[in-house]
Amino acid sequence: MSAREDVDHYDWQRWIQDRHEQAIKRKLWDVGDRVVVAVSGGPDSMLLMHMLAHMEISVSNERLQLVIAHVHHGFRQEESDEEALLVAEQAALLGLPFEMTRVDAPDHAQRYGMNAQAAARELRYAFLREVAVKHKAALVALAHHADDQAETVLMRFLRGTGTAGLSGMVWKRSEAGINYIRPLLDMRKHDIVQRCASRGIIYANDSSNSKRSYLRNRLRLDVLPMLEQENPRLVESLGQMAEMMQGDHDWLESETRLFFESHVKAWNDGNSMDIEPCISKLTRDDELISYYAATYRGGCLLDRNLFLKVHVALQRRLIKLILNYLLREAEQVNYDAVERLRLMAIQEDPTTLKADVGGGVHFHREYNRLIWLLDPETVHPDLSESRQRKLWIERTATEGILQLPTHTGTITWTIASHKTDSNHTYSLKNSSEAAFDADKLQWPIKIRTRMPGDRMRVQGLNGSKKVQDMFVDMKVPPTLRDSLPVITDGQENIIWIPGVRRSDMALVQPATRSILHIGFASSLRK
Template sequence: MAPGERPGQGRDYAWQQWIVRLKDSAEQRLLWHEEDTIVVAVSGGPDSMLLLCALHELIEQREVDGRGRLIVAHVHHGFRSRESDEEALFVEREAQKLGLPFVMTRVDAPGLAEQRGLNPQAAARELRYTFLQDVAQRYDASHIALAHHADDQAETVLMRMLRGTGSTGLAGMAWKREEGGLTYIRPLLHMRKTDILEWCAMRNIPYVTDSSNTKRDYTRNRLRLDILPLLENENPQLVSALCRMADTLRDEADWLEEETHRLFQRHVKTVNNDEGSPFVSHAGSGYLLDRKTFCNTHVALQRRLIKLILNYLTREAEQIDFDVIDTLRNAAAREHPSTWRMDVSRDVAFVREYDRLLWLRQDVSASDDIRCVKSLTIHRTSTSGHLSLPLNNSMLHWMIRAAADRDATSNMRHLIDSSDSSAGPRVRGRAWEAQFDADTLCWPLHVRSRQPGDRMRVQGLNGSKKVQDMFVDAKIGPSLRSFIPIVTDHNGQIVWVPGVRRSDVALVQPSTQYIIHFVLEGGAHAST
């Protein structure tokens, strides 16, 4: 102690210096601004209690008055009933001492783990993050502060290495990440656990001890208690080395992530936004990517693009390992088979359909679903007309003309192009048009979805052919087949499958007097 220095004065100075360094570190990494409201996840352990006290000190010293505050959030996970009750009361009392709002929730992590087939830690994490997001929304907070430290980082990197992961997994936890309009920050990620305990002792910061941290039932605990100490005998600076490696890989991962997002924005569509087809399928339920575009992308971005798509579709994306990602990548890249399907998680399926790659939510991803849609009727008319097809949000136009009227086809085009429709890009090509002898058709006509066993007498082919086989020949993916309209005559005979083939029924002959000309116009293309 220096001459004239009161007991504890040196500790106060050291604490203030540490607070300054913490603030400088946060500013360097742009973790938060003085006016930000921050939800602090506080379990009651030494890590979260030190973080709470440090952030409170910074809030008290802030230069922006009336703005920026802390919200204390605590989760009772339901693992250790009485002990968890005591921890919740402890955190509430400490929040009251600091004059901070306290919010708590009780969740059933063991029940969710059993229901969803998750490990208990994964279930607890999902419930915890959902609660923190709700609290942030309730208090209009922009940031959520987490108390992970350097030892946690080293354990995370080792655990992912043991399970098998790519460079993104080895990058560990980020100092800062954006998700769902919130910023998650980890201000203590550079600190060793021993330093945290020393600061708690020096500042008399109270905390509770989680008895489950000593149980070797969990992988993370075994790494902390057994593996890391053993490895540190070989390299005493192992934790620092692992954290340094994670920081380096994180910087590289951030750049690759930006490239992946750009790739996603340019080439990935929602499944109802496929400009190559007039059919709207599974609206808003998944994502679609051209296979050739995917194959022309560097393999490093292929893996990241798959993971990004899965992140958008399921909360279980973090649990999907490297082997699953590479299985999907290889299935997309190889030439055969041309159609392939795999359940990626409980709620997401991957489907390859020729040159289409789809990631679909399971509740709507049945690969060969038969849709039961009421048939629509077209009565004989002497004028033009159109019919809206809710089956795929497309429009069927027709015009009856005298066979000698050579200008009728251009009139048909003008009629469609000038129609008041929000149908987006027009479908062009002979497959989407058909002409019939209007007098030899068996009226009225009907438009329906396909049915099991459908067959058609194909123009230029002896006998009939299964519609299912026609879809395969035309390389129409299973997820689209139930959205393709089937046009039949009054006897139920299929006369036309738009986009595929027409039948040999009512062919236009030299003797034909009146021709009916059909054009299928593409459905609405929703944007994301």
């Protein structure tokens, strides 16, 4: 080995050690980790492959366990064929297992209405996950570098973004049990090319990188060089800004999640958190959730007063987090949509508002509650069809249970004799129970939902009152009014609305000989 080769070898080993120490400091990997390395054939990924292949881990000299993965995207057939062959040959020379797939990104883009780059990225990441699962690898190494970071930050800035977007790409992120790492994120592209040249690492040049039809290419070829005339260290500055923004974003995100977990009552497809198991009345948010969870497949409920107390930055993030919880694709919800909901939540009047968020989510401001609801999975049957659905109680049945189709609630009843005693009073536990003189009722007893013009004779009042007005007085959320059971006698006179009011009909008196006891319970979906 010549003196020059000795120097190059020593420089390479020192560089390898430096990259390893930085990776350990950033907790990118541990001793003996199995890593899938995404290698396109360009200088960035080829350097990454050689760096990881020559990297000795810790004092035990145990190497990382590498698997090379390459995706043939189907864009530049002949050129892509050559890139695939190059990567396969270099992986073999290094003694590394090689996995490859051919995809049709142009067809995928057309089929799903995506741009070509987004389609290629989706297919590429799907294959990387597949390889990671196959080889039981917890890490996927990507070759993004500092210039990529600068381009990403500028792209997001031009399209409009917040701190999450300006934080750019991160050194390590987790998704579905896989950690994606970027060991070269602080290296400039020209340093990567120089390192490949000094080490004799061969690579391919992607001809599409010179096409100005792509925004990223225009930024790299035209915009960044022009801006670097004003600040020669622009790429480094953008990288530093991204890292600072990432710290700010992480802290704000953790504060938002803490608030969400502490104060937002949420459920999604049966997965609920911080929810009471049953309902007894309609005045506490914890008790309302059982109604919502039984009718809507997902939702979030928040006390408006708590929302008003937090900073505007947290308000916006909280709305975005709630939409993420319900939609799973809330990145598509832009600033204007989030701000519209925030302003609806904080404005003084009126007390009730609603808005269609999109994706099946509807926002409701009801009195001092903020509610986000996903459309029901199915349209529930109308309880007014009680005869067809046999939702009634016969006088001959002494006890029973009825499952209500509007939610998982149940009506239970018993008919029992009552001793005549002037000193005896019949007690009820709460407003989810009611008792009637069974001999003074018109049978059968029916269960339905509210209907236009419904009125009820209210105990303690002269005459009747509109059910709609009772709902308003009791501040029953409009989103629940159509699902609450309405109990009537055989002549359609409303005798009870659970949790709201009881009529003045068939009151239990000292002379009552037979009592109908009705209970309503609404349990959560599991």
